[in-house]
Amino acid sequence: MFKVLRVLALWGAAGAMVLFVGGRGHAEGILELEGILEPSEVVELSSQVPGIIDEITVSRGDRVRTGEVLARLKxxxxxxxxxxxxxxxxxxxxxxxxxxxxxxxxxxxxxxxxxxxxxxxxxxxxxxxxxxxxxxRTIESPVDGIVVKRTGAPGEYIGEGSIMTLARIHPIHVEVIVPVEYLGLIRKGMKAEVISESPAGGRYQVMVSVVDHVVDAGSGTFGVRLKLPNPKYTISAGLKCRVRFNETPVKLEKG
The missing domain is CATH 1.10.287 (Helix Hairpins)
Structure with missing residues (x-):
């Protein structure tokens, strides 16, 4: 005899889709939410002292290492x-x-x-x-990352302003906005699946690293962060993704 299961997909607040699979008045929930891939750190790099830029050794899009010389002043x-x-x-x-x-x-x-x-x-x-x-007079990179923007050029004077912007994308932070009804159900250390929507995307198994304990009263949501390893820089930041919390329990009334 075959067991009959009921499958129902519902869309909720904040782009959430809850897939209910179950039978005989009980269900197991799979919460799926929209997320965004963001750099784990963005650094506005400037000089500790004012002066004239002598040389800049990197361009936009270059990968840099911690301690690497990026620019020198006269x-x-x-x-x-x-x-x-x-x-x-x-x-x-x-x-x-x-x-x-x-x-x-x-x-x-x-x-x-x-x-x-x-x-x-x-x-x-x-x-x-x-x-x-x-x-x-020597400006070094404080992180391993990518040069996102270069604002200075040799011969220019630099004071308090930024000379370039760096982004650390290993790991990538997956930021998710979660409806308040799931507060307490999503926990730090919980496993989840990140589904990238880019042309070169894929599926990645990660864990929750941060769960906000302060709820935004206006939207009725709270923030969750997952760390996605990206050692080869194959995943680009700034893209949307889907995050599936397979372990999230969803309570249903008995029918």
Whole structure:
């Protein structure tokens, strides 16, 4: 004998479709909602110091790595300061070596030797400060990601404004707006399926990483986020998708 199941698809608020499959007055729900694929991080990159852009090493659409040099400001003055500080350190060290023999012969006092050693320490600190000022003229990527926009160009002055925008798309954040009646049913760690609607899309098994506990009173919804790994950058951000929460229980009245 074959078991007869009832299948009913209903559309609800916020683009939600609930597929009920069951029999004899009970059902099991599969909640499917619209989602959007977003970068996990967007960085408006600027310079820590104002100056004239000397070079930019990347263009829009390029992949970048954390620590990779993206741009440099003109730094002739800072480079000269580093070389001057290094020369001073070398001179003071040679001076101390020459006076070591005099100290052993007690031709100079302990106080004079201490002054020389302190002078070396101060010179090394000046060198370190000059190097840090020089490093501020180099702009590095804080994330692994994609160059979304480049606003600066060599020869331009940069102050407080952005020089480029970076987007981290590994992982991608899948943002979903969920009707309030499912509050408490969708939990962190719950499994779900992301169905990409792009031409090169696919189906991906992921887990819920964030569930908002504050409901938007105006729309009667709350936010849910899922992390979608994208190590090869094959999935593009900014696209719509469908998210199916296969584990979500839906209570129905007994018929």
């Amino acid at each position: 730094s002739g003055v800072e480079q000269a300061a580093v070389e001057l500080a290094r020369a001073k350190v070398d001179f003071v060290k040679r001076k101390l070596v020459r006076n070591e023999e005099l100290f052993r012969k007690k031709l100079i006092s302990m106080h004079e030797k201490d002054e020389l050693e302190t002078e070396i320490t101060l010179s090394e600190l000046e060198e370190k400060e000059a190097l840090e000022r020089l490093r501020l």
